[in-house]
Amino acid sequence: MSYARVSSHDKIVFYSLVPPTLFVVLILMTLFLTQLYHSIPIFDVQGLLNTYTVNRWYPTQSPPELWKEPHYGLLPTIWGTIYVSGIAVLLALPLSISLAVFIEELLPRRFRGYMSSLVDLMAGTPTILFGLWGLSFLGPLLKEFFMEPAHEGLGFLPIFSCTPLSGTSILTAGVMLAVMIIPFMVAVIQESYKAIPVTYKEAAWSLGLTRFEYVRLNLSMIVPAIVSAVLLGLGRASSETAAVALVVGNIYALSFCMFSPTHTLTSIIAANFGEVEMYPYMRNALFAGGLFLLTFGMIINAMGIVLLRRIRF
Amino acid sequence: MVSRKLVDRIFTVSVTLLALVAVLPIFHIIYYITIKGLPVVLEGGVNFFTQIPPSPIRVNELGGIAPAIAGTLFMTAVATVIAVPIAVLASVFSAEYPNHNLTKIVRATSRSLLEVPTIVIGIVVFALLVMPFGRFTAIAGAVALAIVMIPYVYTYTELALLSVPRTYIEAAYGIGMKRAQVIYMVTMGVARRGIVRGITIAIAKAMGETAPLLFTAFGARNMIFGGPLEPSDAITLMIYVFIQSPFEHWHRIAWGAAFLLLVLYLTLFLISRRLVGEVRV
Structure with a gap:
């Protein structure tokens, strides 16, 4: 002042x-x-x-x-969170870039508003509805058409090595989360894509580029925004609770196989916090899980914001 | 040159296909919840909205989800009453004193709050409002939802306030209005649709939250609403518990509740679409 x-x-x-x-x-x-x-x-x-x-x-x-040894270790849940969110982001990234490019470059102008509304609609949908869909539709679908064939055909690969017992698994949670984080990642990518100055775009067109070459050039200018979208997606995926708890299987196990059930940092809190009265230190262990999530979420979030600031036209 | 054109064709087709794959699930979710949930609501009729759910052993009864509806309405309403004044005043501060250090801090805070896992909000409110009193309460659930809402209301309100043209504000000062009058009568008046839009989006968000309520409101289904100092159910909470139960008829109730939640969400979404965020001149 x-x-x-x-x-x-x-x-x-x-x-x-x-x-x-x-x-x-x-x-x-x-x-x-x-x-x-x-x-x-x-x-x-x-x-x-x-x-x-x-x-x-x-x-x-x-x-x-x-106690002879530690009773409350969070390692498998941290791994579970990384695994599940990693699958989600890997699947969501190509879809999000495509959707952003599709809206900005391929869709006729008069439909763009509707498509953006649809993306907003996805972003706000109550997450429990995704969970319900993941549990009753996506899980069984993946089990029958992907998990079982992949296990039979490619079971020698460690990631496909375990027998899929039910539709609830690391993979199911990852695919469901991919669907859930797409709108957030699209928003970040689309906003930066729009911000590329028209003069740059016109200069690119004037070189006689094909649309593919033109889009590739544009995307290369907003790489920090794409990385930022990945970080935002990771943050969103790792903090989702109710939907994940419905589809991740809720079993305390450290697994490299994506057909195995597991716990994430959020699902172990959701599943066990109701019983903390019985086990004196379990509440504290679960708070330690929340602390980890909050701290890493903020670091990831800060990194994303710093990256977005690096885009200058 | 042919290969460049071919690459371009492949690119266009694959981008279109991937974009369709990205939006396909939301259509299927809406479709799937409707075909699973709508028949349940139709079968239950009015009772579905006014009765309590049946006990697990009464397999032939459908009952209703009145406790969940009452709890969601109560907690969302109280959360709105708590969150809106705080968030709107904070955004007025940010819009009026954009270069103040506190503005920079509150902006960063709000952005962080948007990303805080809502289960974390739930267990912190548990530690602060449930543990000391030894009971789950609807009020604790409402406080947790208010924390979820605040960054949304703040972000959209600030956006709306900053989009009010300077000329309006200068004209108001020019006719001798005082700062408080300008803020509350001119700036907020012009930006009101944007503010209401932000509140609507925040309400939709709060209504759809499950995790913050798990260990605060906890759920209670033996009566419609016990009062603010009793545990309370919510639509989301009920879906979460019922779909994980082993009882087939509880699953059906969960689908009915999900359909209702979907309809409520779509309604709020359409309302927020009709309210334009920025001021048009």
């Missing part, structure tokens, strides 16, 4: 708006500090590193003095 003269009325306006604004900031700090506060007991008992690197989950009522 560097106004030469600030009237008392203006001061009142200013100071009356500060509390709600600070409150919004406080919410984020509260989320972070509360998680940290409730995570500390489990770090004290079994060590911070162990909590995130041990492959072992034995809820126990025995006091921690009697």
Whole structure:
């Protein structure tokens, strides 16, 4: 504030708006500090590193003095989150780039508004509906037409090595999440694509490029936005809870096979938090999972924003 | 030269196909939920909206989802009442003092809040509002939903306020209006459709959330609504619990509830589409 003269009325306006604004900031700090506060007991008992690197989950009522080894390791859930979100982003990226290019370059102008509305519609759809669809339609479909044939034909590959027991699996969660994150990734890519100056585009056309060459050139100018879309997609995929918990199988297992069920950081919280009263330190371990998600989500988010700022025309 | 044209043709076809694959699922989800859910709602009729769900052993009863509807309405309404004033005032601050440090901080905060996993919001509200009182409450659920809503309302309102033409604001100051009058009568007046649009989008978001309610409102289905200080059901929560149950007739109720949720969401979406975000001059 560097106004030469600030009237008392203006001061009142200013100071009356500060509390709600600070409150919004406080919410984020509260989320972070509360998680940290409730995570500390489990770090004290079994060590911070162990909590995130041990492959072992034995809820126990025995006091921690009697623990011979760490009881609450989050490693398989971290791996599960990475695996599931990785599949989601790998599938969603080509689809998102294509959809963004399709809307901007191939679709007749008068239909663009409808297509963008459709993307917004996808982005806001209650996630439980995706979960319901993933559980009753997508899972069985993938099992019959992809998982079983792939296991029989290519079962020697580690990622296809386990027998698909049901439609709920790492793969199902990954494919469902791909569908869910597409609209967010499209929005980021499309916005940057639109921002390419017309003069650049006209210059590209004037070289006599084919549409393919022209689009490839344009995309090469917004690589940071595409990376940013990947990061945003990873963030969205790793933080989704209810839909994932319905299709990921909810079994504590570290697996490289994508037909196996697993737990993610979010699904283990959803599945176990209701029982924390029985196991004294399980609540703290689950908060430690939330803390991990929140911290990494923010790092990924910050990286995405920094990348987007690097695009300058 | 032929090969360049061929590559271009292949490119056009594959981009079109991939774009169709990207949007196909949402159509199928809408179709699938409608064919599974609509017959259930039709079979239940009015009772589907006014009765409580049957116990698992009464396999021949369909019952209704009244507790879920009441809980969703109550918690979304309370969350809106909590979130809107905070988020709108914060966005007024950002729009009025765009270069202030607090504006930069609150913008970054809001962007981060949009990305916070909603289950994290749920367990933090559990730690702060459920643990100390020893009970799950509808109010705790509403607070969790309010935290979900705040960054949406903030983002859309700020966008709407910043799009108000400077000339309107200068004209208002020119006729001697004070700052508060300009903000509340001119800027917000001109931007009101954009603000309402942001609120509508936030309500749609809150209504569709499951994770923040799991350990705050928790769910209660033996009566329609127990009050703000009792556990409460929600449509999403009910779908989540019922579809994972082993009971066939509970699955059907979950599909009926999903269809209702879909209709509510599509309605709010259409409303938000009709409200233009930016001011047109």
